[in-house]
Amino acid sequence: MDVAPFGRGPAGPAAGRVFHRLRLRAQEETTAQVAGCYPFVAERGFHADGAYIGRDRYTRGAFRYDPFALYRAGELPNPNVGIFGTIGSGKSSLIKTMAIRLLAFGVRFVVPADTKGEMVPMARAVGATVVSLGPGMGTALNPLWAPPKPDRMPDRTYIELVEQQRLLLLTALGATASGRALTAREETGIELALAQLTRGADRIGPARMRQPTLAEFADLLLNPTPAMAAAVPIPLPVLAGDCLDLGLRFRAMIKGSLKGVFDGDTVNVDWTRPGVVIDISRIRASDAGVALTMTCGQALVDQILTFTDHQWLRILDECWRQIRYPHIVRRISEGQKLARGDDVTTGSATIISLHRISDLAGADPDVRDLALGLLADCSTRILYNQADDQIPTTRTALHLTDMEADLLPKLPQATALWKIGQRSFLVDHTVLKDGHEWHLIQTDSRMGTTPTHGQPDKPGDLGADATPADSGEGVA
Numbered sequence: 001m002d003v004a005p006f007g008r009g010p011a012g013p014a015a016g017r018v019f020h021r022l023r024l025r026a027q028e029e030t031t032a033q034v035a036g037c038y039p040f041v042a043e044r045g046f047h048a049d050g051a052y053i054g055r056d057r058y059t060r061g062a063f064r065y066d067p068f069a070l071y072r073a074g075e076l077p078n079p080n081v082g083i084f085g086t087i088g089s090g091k092s093s094l095i096k097t098m099a100i101r102l103l104a105f106g107v108r109f110v111v112p113a114d115t116k117g118e119m120v121p122m123a124r125a126v127g128a129t130v131v132s133l134g135p136g137m138g139t140a141l142n143p144l145w146a147p148p149k150p151d152r153m154p155d156r157t158y159i160e161l162v163e164q165q166r167l168l169l170l171t172a173l174g175a176t177a178s179g180r181a182l183t184a185r186e187e188t189g190i191e192l193a194l195a196q197l198t199r200g201a202d203r204i205g206p207a208r209m210r211q212p213t214l215a216e217f218a219d220l221l222l223n224p225t226p227a228m229a230a231a232v233p234i235p236l237p238v239l240a241g242d243c244l245d246l247g248l249r250f251r252a253m254i255k256g257s258l259k260g261v262f263d264g265d266t267v268n269v270d271w272t273r274p275g276v277v278i279d280i281s282r283i284r285a286s287d288a289g290v291a292l293t294m295t296c297g298q299a300l301v302d303q304i305l306t307f308t309d310h311q312w313l314r315i316l317d318e319c320w321r322q323i324r325y326p327h328i329v330r331r332i333s334e335g336q337k338l339a340r341g342d343d344v345t346t347g348s349a350t351i352i353s354l355h356r357i358s359d360l361a362g363a364d365p366d367v368r369d370l371a372l373g374l375l376a377d378c379s380t381r382i383l384y385n386q387a388d389d390q391i392p393t394t395r396t397a398l399h400l401t402d403m404e405a406d407l408l409p410k411l412p413q414a415t416a417l418w419k420i421g422q423r424s425f426l427v428d429h430t431v432l433k434d435g436h437e438w439h440l441i442q443t444d445s446r447m448g449t450t451p452t453h454g455q456p457d458k459p460g461d462l463g464a465d466a467t468p469a470d471s472g473e474g475v476a
């Protein structure tokens with residue numbers, strides 16, 4: 001390159017063009033000032049493989065996401081996702097479209113407790129299994145249901161796994177129904193009744209274990225047999241006394257306000273389909289009733305992860321309801337930690353969605369630390385609009401920059417700040433207006449209004465030209 005004063009420039013059409021060396025005085029600033037002096041630092045954009053989510057506001061490029069692909073590529077320490085945003089900000093819409101779009105990548109979804117029933121249309125649209133529970137629905141989620149034995153699994157392993165899961169579930173149900181941890185005597189009672197119901201050699205089919213009803217189980221707790229007492233051994237009247245309270249609790253689950261939910265026409269959950277949704281929107285019995293049903297839903301997820309080889313999104317929308325129950329928080333946390341799968345379970349990504357981060361602190365005091373830890377185990381955090389009073393907490397919990405914290409209260413509906421590992425992106429979630437996903441995300445219809453929540457005063461407030469809810473842009 002010719003540089004003045006000696007150069008004469010290149011030959012040819014550009015002849016005579018001479019470059020001058022740029023001479024600037026060195027500028028010294030503190031790091032805080034430099035951010036203002038040199039504002040042209042921008043993310044290079046996110047170029048991972050995955051399902052199309054929408055548009056990156058700053059690069060204007062397509063934003064794609066697949067937690068499993070990112071995990072495999074070593075970009076994320078875990079595939080779990082946390083979504084936070086005010087009412088109507090677009091959390092459920094994102095979850096639904098993510099579940100649908102990731103199906104093309106071989107990722108299936110399971111919703112263990114759909115408290116609003118809003119995942120049902122989405123599930124039906126893609127041919128997923130829907131189990132609707134509630135009084136008069138005619139379907140029961142039997143806690144003693146056993147899935148068919150997978151071909152690859154040895155008989156002994158299958159039996160042990162089913163027995164272990166039943167024991168865990170019945171203990172969790174007993175504890176939830178009693179509102180306290182079970183005593184050793186009660187736990188023994190459960191174990192004995194279960195053994196009595198299932199262990200006889202003639203009772204185990206070659207491809208599937210026998211599936212007793214919850215009524216049979218409750219009956220055995222209320223009337224233990226001499227064989228059960230001899231197995232410990234303890235006198236029969238002592239065993240009967242120990243199990244009485246628990247037996248009555250299980251009986252209440254069958255005869256009380258949850259009649260038909262756990263005992264009745266047992267539904268055969270078909271998890272060979274693209275997804276499974278347990279709709280509990282009709283269960284309004286009581287907090288305990290909801291907790292019991294959620295516990296069964298969680299156990300079903302464990303079975304799915306144990307007996308299939310697919311990758312699953314475990315969707316916990318409206319998670320604030322679930323974190324009120326200590327043992328459910330424990331299960332969610334365990335699920336997050338087992339995301340990579342182990343020698344028994346397959347891989348899963350847990351998606352939790354809450355209105356605000358401070359909801360996690362609203363968990364039962366026994367498990368508050370565990371609930372707050374749910375955030376630490378999500379390496380993707382998606383932040384929709386947040387109220388002003390939530391900004392300090394959110395900022396501290398997620399180590400947001402000033403710019404990011406200022407942005408949150410201004411975010412319009414369907415636009416979110418994605419924190420993926422250490423990187424940040426401002427993303428408009430795109431859903432094709434009147435396309436096949438459009439009617440599945442509409443949750444404002446019951447309010448009889450057009451969504452206007454959180455729109456910035458004028459387009460461009462966030463540095464882009466249109467809000468996605470206005471634009472209804474195309475989707476891949």
Ligand SMILES: Nc1ncnc2c1ncn2[C@@H]1O[C@H](COP(=O)(O)OP(=O)(O)OP(=O)(O)O)[C@@H](O)[C@H]1O
Nearest residue numbers: 087088089090091092093414429441442443444469
């Ligand atoms: N990407 C989008 N494009 C267009 N409209 C959207 C988009 N996302 C959400 N909406 C609109 O916003 C409304 C509310 O969205 P959504 O139900 O997902 O909110 P939410 O955050 O789950 O609210 P809640 O906390 O009450 O569950 C939807 O009815 C839909 O009309």
Ligand SMILES: [Mg+2]
Nearest residue numbers: 091092093317
């Ligand atoms: Mg929602």
